[in-house]
Amino acid sequence: MKTLLSILIIAFISFFQIQAQSQYETGMNKAFDLWSSGESQQAANLFERIASAEENNWLPFYYAAQIKIVESFDMEDVVLKEQQLEKAQELLDKSKANSQPENVENLVMQAMLYTAYITLDPSVYGMKLSGTVTSLYEKALKIAPENPRVVLSKAEWDMGAARFFGEDPGKYCPEVKRSLELFSKFKARSAFYPNWGEGRAKMILQNNCKN
Template sequence: MKKTIIFLLSFAICSIAFAQNDKYIAAMKKAVAQVDTARTLDDFKAAGNMFERIANAEKNQWLPYYYHAYCQVMSAVDVMNHGDLKATVPYLDKAQESIDVAKKLLPDNSEIVTMQGYIYQGRIWENPMIKGAKYGPKSSGVLDKAIELDPNNPRAYYVKGQGIFYTPAFFGGGADNAKPFLEKAKELYEKEERTDGLSPTWGSFYNNYLLKEANK
């Protein structure tokens, strides 16, 4: 009897520990599925909220913070596309907060560094003429580092190509200069496989769109 109780108790404790991890995986899978299909501002906000709640419960996992930052950046993209340039600032501030935590949990990770490059790129939108001179080169430098950390990360090439695409040609930007990066990204996206169901795979949709525009 005593043995049984001890066995039961230790089993319960173990299963709580396992359950915690299962809970994390299950919550993340749900949230990642949501972000994979997100298109509108409301989608990204809702997915962002889910990642924020997971990060709130699991303070040592970098992925929830990373995805939370991604949702904020995509929200900023949406408000920017609707012409409200100043409104991008609070989203990017929040993205920066989360990516700072992710960086501390896992330094020198190509995905995290790429997200930092995307955030810097987003800083330009508030006022391209003024912010561009500061954040253009800053973003570009960070993305170079992301490529160096993992030369097979398609997102590093895509975000970099995107930055060049929207830079005026006389500053060394434009479609022609962006193309090699977008093509490299496409090649890597095609090879990319998600094995754990959680790792980042975003970006190929817009990469294909930009590549199509660049080939016009």
Template sequence: MNTLVKIAVTIIISVLASNIQAQTNFEKGMTKAFALWEEGKWDEAENMFERIAKAEDEQWLPNYYIAQINSLKSWNEKDEAILKAQLDKAQEHLDIALTKTEDNAELLIMQAQVLTNWVAFDGMKYGMKYGQKVSELYTKALKLDPKNPRAKFCKAEWDMGSAKYFGKDTEPYCEDIEASIELFDTFKAESEFHPNWGKERAEQVADECKK
């Protein structure tokens, strides 16, 4: 092996070792963030995701989970100033995540969730502003990833809520809820850190459909 080849091999091994180390650090950080979240330490988990996002600037998942945490914290929030701060932060990190990946159905779903937070807070004020956009986001997510159970379920639940709001029959959407559960049953997340939520909520809505 000549000197140039030896140098090339050394460089390749060094790069691979660096990537493996970075991946290991990413996995460790994500595992710790999820553990904190599961323990109910939402703020600590969010801080951990923020640190990971800064260290792993090509990874969209940490930004996604910062957005999700702030979206979830916003449900039933009555103080508009707190709500705005949370949803502005969610939007900020969604925007960052969208620069890191293209045609990502999960980010479109989360974007729709954030806008739904606004509608849930004040339907009269934000329903007309964001209602159509939410529907379009779910439709686009389903087009990008027809087998994504979250896209199927969230769109059905949104359509069901809209029908209920306008006094229309919600039963037609129950079939879509059941169809989403079938998708959940066969869905395999790309990794242990990729989005894999929604089945329990889908089953809950399906049970309500049967009453």
């Protein structure tokens, strides 16, 4: 009787675990669909709702932060952009809190967030954050030299720095090309693990690397 009861309890727990996982997957897929259809704000809100229900899961926080960071680059209102980045930092901090300290995906996203701040006011944030961005990419590259997003993002940052100092950004084209090779080999650790960047790499090559 005790054995039967134990089996029933295990089956009951497993059922609800499967149900919870199914709800998570459905929610994440819906959020990605919203994002891809241009409804980024709704997608970010849904990622946040998923995050509130998913204990110790960094991914929903990560994607909610990513949306706000990416969108901020096109924002012209300084006050709204700063508010957007402050919210993105809150979300990214939660992503970090629910992940390993040396998660390179979070390191790349933090570097992107600081880059967005630099575009907000280069005279203020350029000197303050440029060195930090470089350090973040160097740290990420040391941890995961074969991660395509690390290689691509660092190369794009280096290209921007080269332009700023009047140098040829084309010298970083080989790294962009290398990132494409890495994208072709990259295997995500899970269904929703970050896998973005390949299209960006192709666009950078087309626009900046003619040879």
